[in-house]
Amino acid sequence: xxxxxxxxxxxxxxxxxxxxxxxxxxxxxxxxxxxxxxxxxxxxxxxxxxxxxxxxxxxxxxxxxxxxxxxxxxxxxxxxxxxxxxxxxxxxxxxxxxxxxxxxxxxxxxxxxxxxxxxxxxxxxxxxxxxxxxxxxxxxxxxxxxxxxxxxxxxxxxxxxxxxxxxxxxxxxxxxxxxxxxxxxxxxxxxxxxxxxxxx
Numbered sequence: 161x162x163x164x165x166x167x168x169x170x171x172x173x174x175x176x177x178x179x180x181x182x183x184x185x186x187x188x189x190x191x192x193x194x195x196x197x198x199x200x201x202x203x204x205x206x207x208x209x210x211x212x213x214x215x216x217x218x219x220x221x222x223x224x225x226x227x228x229x230x231x232x233x234x235x236x237x238x239x240x241x242x243x244x245x246x247x248x249x250x251x252x253x254x255x256x257x258x259x260x261x262x263x264x265x266x267x268x269x270x271x272x273x274x275x276x277x278x279x280x281x282x283x284x285x286x287x288x289x290x291x292x293x294x295x296x297x298x299x300x301x302x303x304x305x306x307x308x309x310x311x312x313x314x315x316x317x318x319x320x321x322x323x324x325x326x327x328x329x330x331x332x333x334x335x336x337x338x339x340x341x342x343x344x345x346x347x348x349x350x351x352x353x354x355x356x357x358x359x360x
Contacts, residue, residue: 188308188352189306190308191347191353192307193341193342193343195349196307197337197339212336214337217344222277223304227302233301235299235301236302237300241275244272257318260326262326263299264298264327301332302336303319303335304336306339308339
């Protein structure tokens with residue numbers, strides 16, 4: 161699911177947008193409301209208490225930047241140091257499924273590193289619209305998603321199931337929503353998002 165959400169956001173500027181999105185199981189994005197998003201999560205049987213809504217477009221931009229080099233997931237330790245599982249210099253690209261299955265056994269001294277963007281991110285009020293306060297944990301798992309992912313949401317659900325079945329240590333998982341909220345733009349929820357198409 162490498163960069164699935166980033167694809168849904170950033171490939172919207174090419175002439176093949178609809179073909180690419182539908183071929184990958186995506187729906188054309190619309191401006192969403194919290195109510196519509198919660199209806200979607202109920203239909204998809206996603207734990208509502210784990211959903212995080214960003215407060216504005218600035219946080220959305222920061223979030224997309226933070227996830228830009230990840231396959232839609234960030235794994236951090238208790239100090240919010242980031243797990244490096246896509247180290248191209250060392251030819252390391254561990255499957256996310258394996259990392260989640262053995263999360264509690266990962267040597268923290270070997271693979272976690274300080275990401276200033278992540279450290280700043282967790283302190284900018286990112287949990288300000290979460291359904292619950294951020295409890296302390298040995299690991300934090302952040303999933304990036306939106307309602308236009310379509311059937312690809314099942315990949316994240318599969319990752320969370322692995323955690324539930326195999327991770328015996330203390331962890332907290334959060335679903336970071338990156339839909340364009342209608343309230344940010346003063347439009348009616350459900351309105352199609354129209355993008356300029358590059359004809360070059």
